[in-house]
Amino acid sequence: FTASLLLGTTLTISSNHWIMAWAGLEINTLAILPMISKSHHPRAIEAATKYFLTQATASALLLFSSMINAWQTGQWDITQLTNPTSCLILTSAIAMKLGLVPFHFWFPEVLQGTPLTTGLLLSTLMKFPPITLLYMTSPSLNPTVLTSMAILSTALGGWMGLNQTQIRKILAFSSISHLGWMTIIISYNPKLTLLNFYLYALMTTATFLTLHSTKASKLSTLMTTWTKAPALNAALLLTLLSLAGLPPLTGFLPKWLIIQELTKQDMA
Amino acid sequence: MAVAVVLLSGAPFHGGCCRHKVFLSLLGPLLSNSKLYSSYRRPGAEPKKKLSWQNADFSFKKSIDHLKTQLSLLTKETQDYLQGPGGHPLSQHVLEQTRVLWQFRSQEDLNKWVISSDVEIGGKSKVYIKLGRNNQAALLYGTLNTEVPRDGETKYSGYCSMRSRPAVGSFNRKKYYDWSNFNSLYLRVRGDGRPWMVNIYTDPYFSHQKDDLYSYFMFTRGGPYWEEIKIPFSKFFFSSRGRVQDNQHPVWLDKASFLTLGLTIGDKVDGPFQLEIDFIGLLNDRAHREEFAYETYDKN
Numbered sequence: 001f002t003a004s005l006l007l008g009t010t011l012t013i014s015s016n017h018w019i020m021a022w023a024g025l026e027i028n029t030l031a032i033l034p035m036i037s038k039s040h041h042p043r044a045i046e047a048a049t050k051y052f053l054t055q056a057t058a059s060a061l062l063l064f065s066s067m068i069n070a071w072q073t074g075q076w077d078i079t080q081l082t083n084p085t086s087c088l089i090l091t092s093a094i095a096m097k098l099g100l101v102p103f104h105f106w107f108p109e110v111l112q113g114t115p116l117t118t119g120l121l122l123s124t125l126m127k128f129p130p131i132t133l134l135y136m137t138s139p140s141l142n143p144t145v146l147t148s149m150a151i152l153s154t155a156l157g158g159w160m161g162l163n164q165t166q167i168r169k170i171l172a173f174s175s176i177s178h179l180g181w182m183t184i185i186i187s188y189n190p191k192l193t194l195l196n197f198y199l200y201a202l203m204t205t206a207t208f209l210t211l212h213s214t215k216a217s218k219l220s221t222l223m224t225t226w227t228k229a230p231a232l233n234a235a236l237l238l239t240l241l242s243l244a245g246l247p248p249l250t251g252f253l254p255k256w257l258i259i260q261e262l263t264k265q266d267m268a
Numbered sequence: 269m270a271v272a273v274v275l276l277s278g279a280p281f282h283g284g285c286c287r288h289k290v291f292l293s294l295l296g297p298l299l300s301n302s303k304l305y306s307s308y309r310r311p312g313a314e315p316k317k318k319l320s321w322q323n324a325d326f327s328f329k330k331s332i333d334h335l336k337t338q339l340s341l342l343t344k345e346t347q348d349y350l351q352g353p354g355g356h357p358l359s360q361h362v363l364e365q366t367r368v369l370w371q372f373r374s375q376e377d378l379n380k381w382v383i384s385s386d387v388e389i390g391g392k393s394k395v396y397i398k399l400g401r402n403n404q405a406a407l408l409y410g411t412l413n414t415e416v417p418r419d420g421e422t423k424y425s426g427y428c429s430m431r432s433r434p435a436v437g438s439f440n441r442k443k444y445y446d447w448s449n450f451n452s453l454y455l456r457v458r459g460d461g462r463p464w465m466v467n468i469y470t471d472p473y474f475s476h477q478k479d480d481l482y483s484y485f486m487f488t489r490g491g492p493y494w495e496e497i498k499i500p501f502s503k504f505f506f507s508s509r510g511r512v513q514d515n516q517h518p519v520w521l522d523k524a525s526f527l528t529l530g531l532t533i534g535d536k537v538d539g540p541f542q543l544e545i546d547f548i549g550l551l552n553d554r555a556h557r558e559e560f561a562y563e564t565y566d567k568n
Contacts, residue, residue, distance in 0.1 A: 163353045
């Protein structure tokens with residue numbers, strides 16, 4: 001399944017035809033489903049079903065968008081998306097794939113039902129192909145729609161994560177928030193989006209692997225991990241602060257550059 | 269299909285006056301007011317006289333009052349949200365080791381529970397609930413009757429149960445609680461020596477899992493003394509539609525949304541029963557390290 005995930009991801013990021021990109025996304029979706037439902041617990045099955053339904057809908061919308069563009073312009077090239085209707089439908093498809101507001105409701109529930117390692121894949125590897133498609137089509141997409149979704153994602157990701165007691169849900173809302181940061185700058189400086197994504201993936205990987213090794217899935221368990229692995233707990237503290245964007249840690253860098261770029265665009 | 273073709277092709281021969289009869293015979297079940305499925309009513313079930321929309325009360329004043337109540341609930345929920353998870357500060361959530369969920373001190377506490385028995389399938393058991401002496405406990409009592417109703421399909425009978433109503437917030441939305449900090453159920457009861465079954469229903473999202481239930485036994489001692497029963501959540505076994513499943517898994521309590529707790533008696537012994545319940549709560553028993561009591565299908 002991991003090999004299929006890598007195949008699907010590689011297929012999508014290296015393609016310039018919409019059908020190949022869609023095929024890669026479908027391979028990714030189908031490959032991750034058995035990993036989500038591996039434990040056969042009803043909650044895991046529920047998470048897998050929710051994931052399948054949302055991702056299948058998003059894939060269908062993506063294909064629909066590419067077909068409208070192909071019908072209107074005769075182009076199947078990903079970078080040649082010019083039809084306004086196609087752009088709008090593609091924006092909603094990518095938002096659903098990524099978990100941007102207002103299509104974010106599935107993400108915390110799915111992440112809560114999965115084991116921590118699969119949750120890591122969902123938060124990092126599964127986000128890579130849609131971010132790549134967004135990167136390639138960003139000049140054609142409506143900046144107002146993207147900015148609105150980004151601001152809502154950043155705000156709601158932060159507020160909804162406030163009273164959570166399950167760590168996976170907190171990380172899901174953190175992911176939604178970071179996706180907001182990535183999306184807001186994509187129309188003006190797409191390279192910052194990629195930088196933000198790479199650093200987010202690195203920090204999230206560190207967080208998930210630490211939580212996996214300490215087997216902490218809720219806050220009360222996290223309170224007692226310092227007795228079992230004090231050094232790892234201290235590293236987790238720094239990683240979480242970095243995710244939060246505290247200077248002088250790494251996570252501050254993309255946020256600083258994004259705000260700087262937005263200031264240049266008279267938006268901040 | 270062939271019958272329909274024959275019937276329709278035969279219609280012109282019988283003349284135009286009979287054509288509508290042919291259509292009616294084909295479309296009869298769809299056109300009639302009766303439901304498409306069987307209208308058999310189980311004995312004990314009340315005959316349905318009114319349609320569900322006819323029970324709606326369209327009074328404007330009542331709707332305004334209802335809206336005011338819901339808005340005040342929503343305000344309270346927002347204030348609780350600002351305070352912390354479940355309306356309590358985070359420190360309380362992290363440090364608490366016990367929590368009382370239901371205690372029976374007033375009629376309002378009793379109204380949070382629903383009693384039922386095999387009368388709903390045509391049986392003859394009786395169950396009642398009232399406040400005990402000095403309003404210090406709930407008294408669940410009645411008579412169990414294992415006589416099978418004569419409807420030709422029921423094979424077993426004889427159960428009485430008490431189930432908690434699921435918690436709803438403002439505008440009838442589900443309330444989510446996180447009980448994952450606790451690992452045991454704690455009940456202070458005084459029984460009559462009869463065994464009970466404690467059932468937990470976690471309201472799953474998809475309809476395929478709506479019949480899933482987690483159960484365990486509660487053996488009461490009988491006698492004048494109260495007993496405090498601790499049932500770890502790791503002991504609850506999984507069943508679906510009343511059948512214990514081979515593929516067992518522990519109950520997850522992180523999303524106790526519509527979670528309902530039920531106490532059922534069905535020990536196949538005719539006669540009276542009685543159970544006094546002081547309170548039902550949760551406990552984090554640090555000495556209990558077991559994760560799950562039953563074998564799962566995981567590969568080693």
